Amino acid sequence: MNTPPAFSFLVCLRLLLAVLPLPGQNLLKHDHQLSSPLTSYLRLKEGLWLLDNNIDPYTGGSFHHSPLLLSLFSTIVPPLPIIWAISDAVGAWALLRIWRARQGLSFQKGTRSNVENLITSVYLLNPYLLLPSLALSTSTFENTLTLLALMFASQGKVSSALLAITFAVHLTPSSILLLLPIFMVLVSSPVSHLASPRPFHGNLKRIPFLFGEFTLYWLVLVGAACIITGGSWSWVRASWGATLTLPDLTPNPGLWWYFFTEMFDHFRPFFLMVFSVHLVIYILPICIKFQHDPLYAAFLLIGVLGTFKAYLTLADPGLFLSMISIFPEVHGYLRHPIITTLLHLHAALLLPLQHVLWVSEGRGNANFYYAASLVMGMAGGAGLVDACWAGMRIAVGDAKEWAEEKVDGEKGEGEGKVVWWEVVQQ
Amino acid sequence: MRRASVWIFLAYLCTPSFALYRKEIYKEDLRIQSLRDGQVSTTFSFVTVLEGAGPRNPKALGQRDESQHYALFPLTLGQILREYAITELHLTLNAGKWNYDNWGHPHEAGVGTGAELWAWMGASEVTTVDERWSGLRNALSGLFCASLGSLDSRRTLSPTVAFPLSGSTPTFSPHELRHASLPSENVCTENLTPFLKLLPCKSHAGLATLLNPQKVFDADWHGMGVHVIWKEDTGIELKLSLQTVFNPVRTSAGKRRDWNLQSLFDRSIERSCPVASSSSITVILPEGKDHKITPENPSYMDGLAIYDLSSSSNFTIPSNIAMYWPSEHSFQYRKSLSVPLPPLTPITPLSVKRTIHGTTQTRGVLSVSVTNNSPQEISVGYLEMMPALITMWMHTLKVEINSQIRSDLLSELKYHPPSPQSNDRFSPSMLQAVLTIPPKTTLKISMEVNKAFLKYTEHPPDAMRGWDLPGAVFFPLSQLSHNTSSSYDWERIYTPTLLVDLPTPDFSMPYNVIILSCTLMTLIFGSIFNLLTRKWVVMEIQE
Numbered sequence: 026m027n028t029p030p031a032f033s034f035l036v037c038l039r040l041l042l043a044v045l046p047l048p049g050q051n052l053l054k055h056d057h058q059l060s061s062p063l064t065s066y067l068r069l070k071e072g073l074w075l076l077d078n079n080i081d082p083y084t085g086g087s088f089h090h091s092p093l094l095l096s097l098f099s100t101i102v103p104p105l106p107i108i109w110a111i112s113d114a115v116g117a118w119a120l121l122r123i124w125r126a127r128q129g130l131s132f133q134k135g136t137r138s139n140v141e142n143l144i145t146s147v148y149l150l151n152p153y154l155l156l157p158s159l160a161l162s163t164s165t166f167e168n169t170l171t172l173l174a175l176m177f178a179s180q181g182k183v184s185s186a187l188l189a190i191t192f193a194v195h196l197t198p199s200s201i202l203l204l205l206p207i208f209m210v211l212v213s214s215p216v217s218h219l220a221s222p223r224p225f226h227g228n229l230k231r232i233p234f235l236f237g238e239f240t241l242y243w244l245v246l247v248g249a250a251c252i253i254t255g256g257s258w259s260w261v262r263a264s265w266g267a268t269l270t271l272p273d274l275t276p277n278p279g280l281w282w283y284f285f286t287e288m289f290d291h292f293r294p295f296f297l298m299v300f301s302v303h304l305v306i307y308i309l310p311i312c313i314k315f316q317h318d319p320l321y322a323a324f325l326l327i328g329v330l331g332t333f334k335a336y337l338t339l340a341d342p343g344l345f346l347s348m349i350s351i352f353p354e355v356h357g358y359l360r361h362p363i364i365t366t367l368l369h370l371h372a373a374l375l376l377p378l379q380h381v382l383w384v385s386e387g388r389g390n391a392n393f394y395y396a397a398s399l400v401m402g403m404a405g406g407a408g409l410v411d412a413c414w415a416g417m418r419i420a421v422g423d424a425k426e427w428a429e430e431k432v433d434g435e436k437g438e439g440e441g442k443v444v445w446w447e448v449v450q451q
Numbered sequence: 452m453r454r455a456s457v458w459i460f461l462a463y464l465c466t467p468s469f470a471l472y473r474k475e476i477y478k479e480d481l482r483i484q485s486l487r488d489g490q491v492s493t494t495f496s497f498v499t500v501l502e503g504a505g506p507r508n509p510k511a512l513g514q515r516d517e518s519q520h521y522a523l524f525p526l527t528l529g530q531i532l533r534e535y536a537i538t539e540l541h542l543t544l545n546a547g548k549w550n551y552d553n554w555g556h557p558h559e560a561g562v563g564t565g566a567e568l569w570a571w572m573g574a575s576e577v578t579t580v581d582e583r584w585s586g587l588r589n590a591l592s593g594l595f596c597a598s599l600g601s602l603d604s605r606r607t608l609s610p611t612v613a614f615p616l617s618g619s620t621p622t623f624s625p626h627e628l629r630h631a632s633l634p635s636e637n638v639c640t641e642n643l644t645p646f647l648k649l650l651p652c653k654s655h656a657g658l659a660t661l662l663n664p665q666k667v668f669d670a671d672w673h674g675m676g677v678h679v680i681w682k683e684d685t686g687i688e689l690k691l692s693l694q695t696v697f698n699p700v701r702t703s704a705g706k707r708r709d710w711n712l713q714s715l716f717d718r719s720i721e722r723s724c725p726v727a728s729s730s731s732i733t734v735i736l737p738e739g740k741d742h743k744i745t746p747e748n749p750s751y752m753d754g755l756a757i758y759d760l761s762s763s764s765n766f767t768i769p770s771n772i773a774m775y776w777p778s779e780h781s782f783q784y785r786k787s788l789s790v791p792l793p794p795l796t797p798i799t800p801l802s803v804k805r806t807i808h809g810t811t812q813t814r815g816v817l818s819v820s821v822t823n824n825s826p827q828e829i830s831v832g833y834l835e836m837m838p839a840l841i842t843m844w845m846h847t848l849k850v851e852i853n854s855q856i857r858s859d860l861l862s863e864l865k866y867h868p869p870s871p872q873s874n875d876r877f878s879p880s881m882l883q884a885v886l887t888i889p890p891k892t893t894l895k896i897s898m899e900v901n902k903a904f905l906k907y908t909e910h911p912p913d914a915m916r917g918w919d920l921p922g923a924v925f926f927p928l929s930q931l932s933h934n935t936s937s938s939y940d941w942e943r944i945y946t947p948t949l950l951v952d953l954p955t956p957d958f959s960m961p962y963n964v965i966i967l968s969c970t971l972m973t974l975i976f977g978s979i980f981n982l983l984t985r986k987w988v989v990m991e992i993q994e
Contacts (some may be wrong), residue, residue: 055814056743067844074846075868085868086841086877272875274815274904284968287907287961303972305974307979314983332975385811385955391956395964406975413982421987445992450985 030143032121035113035149042159043110053160059375061160061336062273063089063197063264066104069163073099083259089267091196091262092250094163106300109158112169117148119172124351126179126215127320133135141351152373153343164340167197171344177321178207179215184213187235191242195250198265199304199334200203202326204239204314208232209319218287218317219354222420225316240361268335269301276384276394281401283395304333314417321416324348328412334406342369342405355415368404375400426446456656456725469684473686474502475523477651477727479658484735485742485774486554487706487795489700491715494558494691495658497650502686507678508623509536509583511576523726524689527647528677531590535583538626538681539571539616544597545674546638547696548700548947552797559676559692560942565634571616573624574844584629595677596641604872605838606921608881613834614925614942615719619683632836634919634948638673646675647690657724658732658760661716662693672696691806706781719770723760730761732772743863744774756959800825805923805946807900812954817843818897819923819946821971823888833896834924839869839877840953841920842901850886851895859896860887866951885928902953907961914955922946 053059054066062068069090072082082088089105124144125131148154158165170193177186190207193200212235213227254260267273274286277310288296307329315322324345331342346369350355350438356362375397382389424446482494499526507516517534530542541563561567570587572580584607592599609628638679643664647654654660667673673695680688699710713719723730733745743955746769749756758769776782785792802822809815825831837843851860863885869877888894925944 070846071844075866078864078866080866080868084870085842085880086839087868175817196483201639241707276904280968280972282904283956283964285906286956287964288902289961290906290908293898303976310980333972348461376875384813387812391954392960399967402971402975406971406978410975410978413979417982421989424989447990447992448987449990450982451988 028118028121028147029141032117032145035145036110036117038148039110039155039158040107042214043106047110047159053156056160056377057276057380058278058339059157059160060164060279061338062087062275063267063336064157064162064164064167064338066161066163069094069098069104073104081257083254083257083263086263086272087229089165089264089273091264092253093246094166095252099263104161106159106161108166109161112165113149113154113158116165116169116172117145119169119176120144120148120347120351122176123172123179123215123320126176127217127351129216144350148347151343151347153339154347157338157340157343161194162338162340164338167193167200168340168344170196171200171203171327174203174207175210175320178210180216181211183211183235183238187239188242191203191239191246194243195246197334198268199330200331202304202308203323204236205210205308206319206323206326209312209316210233210323213319215320217320217352217354219321219352219416219419220351220422222317224397267366271335276380276391276398277337278339278372278398278401279334280332280398281335281337282313283391283398286391300333300335304329311413318416321352324352325409325413325416328405328409332409339373342401342408345405345408348411352416355412355419358415358418359411360414361407361411365404365407368400368407372397372401372404418448419446455757456722459725473504475521476500476502477523477724478729479727480730481658481661481726481732482558482735483710483732483772483774485708485710485737486696487737487798488553488784489698490548490554491697491699491708491710491714492554492557493695493697495691496558497659497691499651499689499691500686501529501689504687506538506621506681506687507533507536508621509573510577510624510663512536512575512577523651523932525688526930527594528649528883529681530687531587531594532679532687534590535587536575536676537570537572537573537583537587537617537679538621540568540572540587540677540679541614542566542568542591542595542599542678543674543676544595544636544638544642544667545672547670547672547674549672549945551799551944552794552802554696555798556941556944557694559674559678559694561676562672562674562694563632563634563924563945564948565632565921566599566636567630567632567921568599568602568773569614569628569630571626572625573621573627575624580627580629583626588631590624595645598633598634602633603876604878605876606633606879607631608879610834610836610881610883611922612883613832613924615929617678618680618688622986623682627729630836632921633787638675642675643667643693646677646693649677649689651726652724654686655946656722657727657730658720658820659724660720661712661718663716666697666716666718667693667695670695670697694765700784702780706780707776708782709773709775711771711775713771722758727761730759732758732760734758734772734774741778742776743775744772745905752866760853765949797822797824799941799944800829800832801925801944803923803925803944803946805949807920807949807951812952814899814901815951816897817841817900818895820893821886821888821925823890824889826887830885830928832926832928833882833884833886834926835882836879836921837882838879838918838920840903840918841951842903843880843882843898844899845882845900848960849897851897852889852892857894861885861896862887902951904954904956907956910958914953917950917952920949920951922948952977957990 068088072088072090072095075082075345076095102108121141121144170189174189174193177189186207190204211355212231250260271281271285274282276282307326311325312322328345331345334341379389379393379397382395383391472908478498480496484492486492519529519533521529541561544566545562545564549557549562572583574580588599588602607632610630614628614630646658650659652659654662676692678690697715699708700706736754736756744756749758758772785794793922802824805819807817832966845866850857861884865883867881869880872878886894922945927941
């Protein structure tokens, strides 16, 4: 496969970073922005130790990883940093192939243009993705599996796509948001139709069969997980139940933790339900509105996850920001990219600062960090809203074209009168 | 006054014997010892033995109990023991840190700071052990005015190896242990008053008259204990003990370590308890010959001076027992010519220290150092009962001597992670290991720990104080399983408790957080749905 030169260079750089001992790597592992209790490397090592000593890792309240990860790192390969580097490389490769499928190019050849270099660089050099990967947070695997699922869906490979998304759903139940767009991409095509919307032209009747196949794969994985943990179901409550019941209130850049820290016990179940349903209600409207381009719908839902997920790390908005590179057609129609960038810059600088002030130095308090997480939420929201607008605005086109049509129809009386045309929503 | 005691004596003899009459024996003893750093340790033990009695069979809990008649044994405690079918019970309420290095092993081993309650109960289908444990805690908290009701599932464990049955094991059902401790419990007069009410003579006669709350709770270390043990050949033994360590050097005017009962307790014994079969004051004589003891006619035995105070003896009650050092001007502990000397070797063969290092509020390093002061190798059991708010990362456990890793010295490691209980709470985690310490070395165990972020409602009202962690327990291994070369007899060593600082949320903010977070989510939700549902038009803007 023909990869752009930037890909090989950056992958080598990433592998080098994994192999060389970095000075601050231990600090990165403990950082709360880069890994959450569901993805932390420390808890993974603890779970592996407990498994080695014949103690069920899921009985204590500290281990929330999936049994699949437990079996991967205990039997197949130890948790070395090189695995994370390989995962990053696979993710970049998948993103490249999604781009090629979207442009209708051949997967092998690609183009010589600089766009492919740019896409690879944006993924591999994005600090939101690089730092959690260096901190050995398992959110890297979740991102890679999501990209692999989208890649296989863009190539039309049904079983591989469904298997990849099943693994992703197993690691993070919130990835279920991407299920419907992936089905839609599988039955239609990933080629960009943002500029020319039309009703969904794929075969809707295939979707229940795809759903059945997904359920089959999912049940097989559930069975495998049960076998790995020795027939008990405690892993369900510890790993999937954690996103629904939020047992661990460690701070992270998301919006859930402080909300549920300050919540009285009486209202907790209600608001947990509200927050979880809030994620789900975005699926249908976005998929219906962007039925002409389901890959863009998947991109928007990744943005929703990157702002409103339960245990957010920086890797989740990172995936959204990196994926924007494969939609260059909307870049011209973004209304406030500068504001989004600045908000992200603010958040990226404030979050570690306020965290250290609160927890390490004892000079701030929890509200400081909460405010920084609100800025992060605004940044994610700004990016999401802008991407939504741009994806629809591109379909309308230039205001002048519409204007010219109209003026041609008239008798040409309006000379000397300057008329401005604007595309708005009503 | 003497007539009252005669009446009590006659009433005791005339107790009708058709009820379930068991012979009850009551003994009281006070041990006073001058410690090497000038402090004085006093141990009161009031033992009531109910001969021939046995614990209640828990399988018969649903039926009516046979009627119990006690003359000397306290009825309130006896009722609690029968109600919950307790075989063995130990409750200690202590304040202060027991200095093992200078004071040696205490006469009563349970010196963990705060409240510690453990009980062995038989299993039964009528009521579960946990239900009876909960009932026992609440009953004892009512009896002793201590907040033992908060020793719930968040603090309860079953460390059967470190806290074995001291007495005999009944055969009617397999027994289970429940152990809980609350290091932040304060001990005060309200706990002493019901304690004294359990004695036959209360605080009117006998040794208990010395228990002046103002003096006892002013001591550097004080603790009271209630121990109920069943011994098959003797019966149910109830031991009420009160240990204090006074500091006469601090309280006396001339910085002397002389003590007498009047200066220690500010009380004197007027009359002896008539129902006590033996009542004595035992003074453990210090080394050396330069001390003097008055009155000068005790019975000497084996380094002890015993004053017998029971009413059956012909001994007249001494008005005051005193020990003084006539040739010493003022007591200097390890100072000669006002230059401090290095401290003496500790009395106990093992010295322990435990700390949590770390400057952040999220994580720290728990470090326990054990020093073997004896010339022989010692194998000792180590028990750590950590509440669920501290997560111990077991994969970072290290055993070192002088910064050199020695994993061979830690064996038989057993770890129970916190297990979820009802109502979303977690039981403490239990770490148990066998440590082998070479002679004259310091072994250091360290592991990283994580401090939890608790919910708003889980923090106590004084959240900035922090949380108390119970001390670790070092216990001797049974002679059958390990050949320990230790020739002395000791039960347990408690490390001091720790105070951890947990990160707190802002307690004034629930409403603000809800409205801010919900506003942000609603803004984004509203904007997106606004965009998705509106129609596009081209509008002409007139200039």
